[in-house]
Structures are given as C-alpha cells and as structure tokens.
Amino acid sequence: xxxxxxxxxxxxxxxxxxxxxxxxxxxxxxxxxxxxxxxxxxxxxxxxxxxxxxxxxxxxxxxxxxxxxxxxxxxxxxxxxxxxxxxxxxxxxxxxxxxxxxxxxxxxxxxxxxxxxxxxxxxxxxxxxxxxxxxxxxxxxxxxxxxxxxxxxxxxxxxxxxxxxxxxxxxxxxxxxxxxxxxxxxxxxxxxxxxxxxxxxxxxxxxxxxxxxxxxxxxxxxxxxxxxxxxxxxxxxxxxxxxxxxxxxxxxxxxxxxxxxxxxxxxxxxxxxxxxxxxxxxxxxxxxxxxxxxxxxxxxxxxxxxxxxxxxxxxxxxxxxxxxxxxxxxxxxxxxxxxxxxxxxxxxxxxxxxxxxxxxxxxxxxxxxxxxxxxxxxxxxxxxxxxxxxxxx
Ligand code: SF4
Numbered sequence: 351x352x353x354x355x356x357x358x359x360x361x362x363x364x365x366x367x368x369x370x371x372x373x374x375x376x377x378x379x380x381x382x383x384x385x386x387x388x389x390x391x392x393x394x395x396x397x398x399x400x401x402x403x404x405x406x407x408x409x410x411x412x413x414x415x416x417x418x419x420x421x422x423x424x425x426x427x428x429x430x431x432x433x434x435x436x437x438x439x440x441x442x443x444x445x446x447x448x449x450x451x452x453x454x455x456x457x458x459x460x461x462x463x464x465x466x467x468x469x470x471x472x473x474x475x476x477x478x479x480x481x482x483x484x485x486x487x488x489x490x491x492x493x494x495x496x497x498x499x500x501x502x503x504x505x506x507x508x509x510x511x512x513x514x515x516x517x518x519x520x521x522x523x524x525x526x527x528x529x530x531x532x533x534x535x536x537x538x539x540x541x542x543x544x545x546x547x548x549x550x551x552x553x554x555x556x557x558x559x560x561x562x563x564x565x566x567x568x569x570x571x572x573x574x575x576x577x578x579x580x581x582x583x584x585x586x587x588x589x590x591x592x593x594x595x596x597x598x599x600x601x602x603x604x605x606x607x608x609x610x611x612x613x614x615x616x617x618x619x620x621x622x623x624x625x626x627x628x629x630x631x632x633x634x635x636x637x638x639x640x641x642x643x644x645x646x647x648x649x650x651x652x653x654x655x656x657x658x659x660x661x662x663x664x665x666x667x668x669x670x671x672x673x674x675x676x677x678x679x680x681x682x683x684x685x686x687x688x689x690x691x692x693x694x695x696x697x698x699x700x701x702x703x704x705x706x707x708x709x710x711x712x713x714x715x716x717x718x719x720x721x722x723x724x725x726x727x728x729x730x731x732x733x734x735x736x737x738x739x740x741x742x743x
Pocket of ligand 1: 516
C-alpha cells in the first residue's frame with residue numbers, strides 16, 4: 351500500500367502533529383469514549399484531529415461544526431487518506447455507504463493465519479443495533495479478488511483463512527452465489543488447510559451450507575449469533591431467528607462434532623425475570639461451547655433505545671455472569687468428553703508456553719523446547735484443565 355508514505359507514525363501522542371481517530375459508534379459508550387479522547391487530545395497539545403470510522407456518520411458533522419476536529423471522512427474515503435490529511439480547510443466527507451473496499455486482506459496472525467474481509471454491511475434491522483445505519487446494507491466483495499488474494503497468501507505459507515465481515519453469512523446473496531459456494535472454491539486452492547468463519551446467523555445455515563458440514567477443511571467450530579433464547583425477547587429485538595429452530599440446528603451441528611459459539615445480549619429492555627429464567631433454561635439445553643456476550647448498552651437512534659421497561663444495569667451484569675458461567679462449564683464438559691486428536695495451529699508464545707487454537711477453537715497451552723510459533727501440531731495426548739487444555743511436545 352502506498353498510502354501515508356509522507357508521514358511517520360509515533361506511539362507517543364504528545365509527539366504527533368496529526369491524530370486520526372478511527373472511531374466506533376456501536377454503543378453510546380463508544381461515542382462518549384471518542385468525545386473524551388478528543389477532549390484529552392485538545393487539552394494536551396496542538397495536534398490536528400481527523401475523525402474517521404463508523405463514528406464519522408453519527409457524530410462527525412457535530413464535532414466539525416464545533417471546530418473540535420479539522421476534518422471528517424467515512425470508511426470509503428480511507429483509501430484517499432493522504433489527500434484527506436493534506437486538506438487545509440475543514441471538511442466533511444462521509445463517503446458512500448454502499449462502497450466496497452478494494453482490499454480484502456484484513457489482518458494477519460503471524461505468518462499462518464489471515465483474516466479475509468468478504469463482505470461489508472448488514473441488511474438485518476435488529477432493534478438494538480446501529481451498525482446497518484453506519485455501515486450500510488450488505489454487499490459482497492468480488493469473488494475473483496478474494497480467491498486471488500487467498501491463492502497468493504497460500505503460496506506464501508498461510509494455511510488458515512478466517513472469513514470476516516459485518517454479516518458474513520449474507521455473502522453473495524445479491525450476486526446469486528453464497529457463503530457455502532465461496533468456501534468450497536476457497537477450499538480447492540492449494541495450501542488452504544482450514545477455513546474459519548466469523549459470526550453467522552442461524553438462518554444462514556441453509557441446506558446448501560449443511561452439505562459442507564462434513565468437509566475436512568471446515569473448522570469444527572461455528573459461531574452462530576442467537577442474541578437471545580427467549581422467543582419473546584427475540585421478537586423485541588427484531589431478530590430473525592426462532593428458538594425452536596435454533597435448538598434443532600445446534601443439535602444437528604453438535605451431532606457432527608462441532609463446537610458452537612454464540613453472541614448474546616443480557617438486559618435488553620423488556621427482559622423480565624421470568625423471560626430471563628426461560629432463556630437460561632433454554633441455554634442449559636443447548637450444546638454451546640463458546641460465548642461472546644454483552645450486557646445491553648443503549649444506543650441512541652435505535653428502536654430499542656425507546657423501549658420500556660429498561661433493565662437495571664446491575665441486574666444485566668449479574669445475568670451476564672450467570673450466562674458466562676453456564677457456558678464456561680459447558681465448554682469444560684465438551685473438552686473433557688472429546689476423545690480425539692487435536693489439530694492445533696500455534697499462534698504465539700508467552701513465557702515458556704506456546705499458545706494455539708485447536709479445530710474446536712479451544713485454546714491450548716503447549717510446553718516445548720522448540721519454537722513452535724506458526725506450526726501445525728497434531729496432539730494425541732494432552733491434559734484437560736478447567737481454564738484450558740495443556741500439552742507437551
Ligand atoms: S445482524 Fe448483527 S450487524 Fe446486523 S443488525 Fe443484527 S446485530 Fe446488527
């Protein structure tokens with residue numbers, strides 16, 4: 351990438367002449383963090399501040415009017431960052447919400463695992479979520495470009511690819527293809543060993559997707575966003591999933607040996623004690639192994655922000671902890687009852703231990719005298735402890 355060659359990057363804020371704030375706006379809390387960070391920069395020096403990221407759409411105009419930032423540019427304009435930073439006059443260029451990024455490679459972990467961005471935006475309208483308004487509707491990256499980039503990375507030794515996006519499972523819907531078809535094509539690229547998916551929605555595990563469940567290149571872990579397990583709460587949240595079908599789907603996946611993660615929000619308005627207890631009865635029934643949960647945080651501009659009755663924040667946090675401890679115990683049980691080999695990709699090292707993830711996306715710590723970072727290891731013997739698995743090679 352030839353951008354920003356005229357600039358040097360500093361870790362020390364006080365040395366910076368320009369600060370680009372790449373903002374998030376997913377909760378009101380994220381917005382206030384951005385505002386307080388800008389106040390902190392204003393009070394500690396003369397640096398020019400530019401605002402980009404999702405927050406450019408929700409609060410950029412106001413911050414510009416108040417003279418608190420020198421310029422605001424949206425996601426699609428990041429590619430022109432040199433031009434943006436050299437502008438002398440204040441400007442507001444939110445860009446195009448339907449823009450598709452040219453570059454699909456998003457990030458790397460070491461030299462073995464690459465994150466590939468395959469789509470942007472979301473056409474769902476969950477009541478608590480601001481994302482569709484700041485990222486636009488779902489649109490997919492060009493298939494040839496994705497395959498070309500993966501082939502290039504695979505030639506350079508990358509074996510694992512993680513497909514990411516705002517709503518990955520919607521890939522290809524408008525172009526007559528699908529996430530399952532894309533994954534099949536990726537799997538045929540020489541050197542591709544394991545494919546992982548970001549979060550998908552239950553309704554995106556279609557019959558076509560179910561046909562690839564036995565493929566050896568598909569990671570034995572899927573992250574399927576439920577957000578709740580009370581049918582009434584799912585309605586309040588304007589979700590498209592239905593608990594009864596979610597349960598059937600999870601049972602099918604578990605019968606095929608998948609570890610299953612989910613997203614969950616506790617304390618959304620309307621979550622009475624009775625609905626919560628029903629939801630936890632359902633969670634106990636589900637074969638869940640991983641969890642990405644939050645307590646509800648109000649986001650202005652979303653339908654949920656107007657809903658009543660609200661749930662006390664302390665109760666929402668307590669519910670979050672209750673949920674976390676249920677899933678933690680389920681994960682331990684899953685690891686204890688699995689009696690096969692672990693296929694581990696080592697990502698990093700901490701002190702004398704190497705840290706990797708197996709095919710179920712469970713962390714494992716491995717002791718070794720050799721440098722294992724970036725290696726694939728097949729482990730037949732290991733110890734299962736409550737916090738994680740341990741091995742020695
Ligand atoms: S599917 Fe995800 S990104 Fe889309 S509106 Fe719902 S929570 Fe937001």
